[in-house]
Amino acid sequence: MKPIVQYKEIHKSFGDTHVLKGINLDINPTEKLAIIGPSGSGKTTIIRLLMTLEEPSDGDIIVDGTNLWKIEAGGKEKKANEKHLSKVRNDIGMVFQHFNLFPHKTILENCVVPLVNVRKMNKKEAAELAENMLERVGLGDKYDSYPSQLSGGQKQRVAMARALVMKPKIMLFDEVTSALDPELVGEVLEVIRDLAEHEDMAMVLVTHEMDFALEIADRVLFLDEGVIAEEGTADEVINKSDNPRLQDFLKRFRGETVTGQ
Amino acid sequence: MWSWETFADAFPIIITGITVTLGLTITSYALALAAGFIWLALESTPLKIFNFIVYWIREFIRSTPPIVQIFFLYFAWPMVPYIGTSFTPFVAAMLALGIHFSTYIAEVYRSGIESVDKGQWEAAKALNFSQKDTWLKVVLPQALPPTIPMLGNYLIILFKEVPLAATIGVVGILSLARSYGANTWSYIEPLTIVAILFLVLSYPSALLIRQLEKKMNRRFDKKNMKVKVTE
Secondary structure, eight states: OOOSEEEEEEEEEETTEEEEEEEEEEEOTTOEEEEEOOTTSSHHHHHHHHTTSSOOSEEEEEETTEESSEEEETTEEEEOOHHHHHHHHTTEEEEOTTOOOOTTSOHHHHHHHHHHHTSOOOHHHHHHHHHHHHHHTTOTTOTTOOGGGSOHHHHHHHHHHHHHTTOOSEEEEESTTTTSOHHHHHHHHHHHHHHHHHOOSEEEEEOSOHHHHHHHOSEEEEEETTEEEEEEOHHIIIIIOOOHHHHHHHHHHHHHHHHHO | OOOHHHHHHHHHHHHTTHHHHHHHHHHHHHHHHHHHHHHHHHTTSSOHHHHHHHHHHHHHHHTSOHHHHHHIIIIIGGGSTTTOOOOOHHHHHHHHHHHHHHHHHHHHHHHHHHTSOHHHHHHHHHTTOOHHHIIIIIIHHHHSGGGHHHHHHHHHHHHHHGGGGGGGTOOSHHHHHHHHHHHHSOOHHHHHHHHHHHHHHHHHHHHHHHHHHHHHHHSSOHHHHHHHHHO
16 A cells, blocks of 8 residues: 655754754554653654754654655745745645644634635535534534633534544544543543544544553554664554553553552 | 812713714724734844844834934925925824834734744644744734733723824814813813723723733643743
């Protein structure tokens, strides 16, 4: 299968901090990929580069055969302009840790506004599509509420509906349960589980939910200090690896979870 | 001393100046609101040095007294080679006050825009909004409402600066009061009338702004907005 996303020797620095140190990664069109790793390992940066929220310092990202950050102009390579980025971005959707819903719009409008303005859909069609999607994430009775009236879990489900109505080929999930109260995590994971089972888009999850990654991911990457330190099926990485850094991470992580609850 | 007769005599004369005073307030405020955006646009071009120069021009205008600017536009501008042209007193005062206040208003807009969470820009980008839609649908609808009380305060301050225009002969309520005084040797009543008119017009506006401010704080999410406003 031809990969839908390819990272080629991707480096990223913020000032003096070298966050990603040569990432090579192929993502298949229907793959469910989980990225785990300690904080500061660069896992969020990987997907932010794909969403064009950050620019790589070096290397190439190829999305569906198109170089994301570079264009050819008169036989020479140039930095991609906004028009090019916007074209590639059309296939990518993202859900954020802090939801980032539009607070001045109702939850229905949150989903309708991008359809009308970006996909140029008419209002009626957009509203229908948005209502179906909100129904699917279990918020069919909240169309006219404002984000501030919802719980964190509900907000995150709206954020997923908003990204999904755009029909991306690649969906990125940036620690989508990290800002939630523990009792609200389940309802959000439930939606992701539903997507993983029924949608054939590529999904990349940056997550701290180990058991969840184990359950739905086709492949897990362990990122450590800016490099992919371990990769394989969830079972291989989480249960069978003898990488000491990974062992250490898992041990600390499980310890934290136990004391945290 | 105080005479109600003089008061009654002066009042109808002075009140005729209210159209000029209010007209000057409204036109220069409209200019300030529009020019405020222009300053910000000129200060965020890709050319850093240009932005820097514009910033210092704005700082310069902001730090000079409005009356100097009124005098400059009225007396000095016609003598500037090539671009100089003479203005009527009303236009000179309107331009000077409008541009002077636009430098404050630009700062108000900036604070509003900066109060919008970074995540909002990122969400707009992830949904592939155009630059235009990002501003019109996402950023400005969140940035502007919290600035309304501040914008209202500047309107009242501007209103109280409008009598400066009397110095170049704009005939508003203050000029009329002064000439009434010069003709009759009674200054107490006409100037009291001017003060009362200013109070009557600006106090209700101040109350209105306070109401707006309360309403803004209640918008969307009380906790959330309070944090944003003070940030």
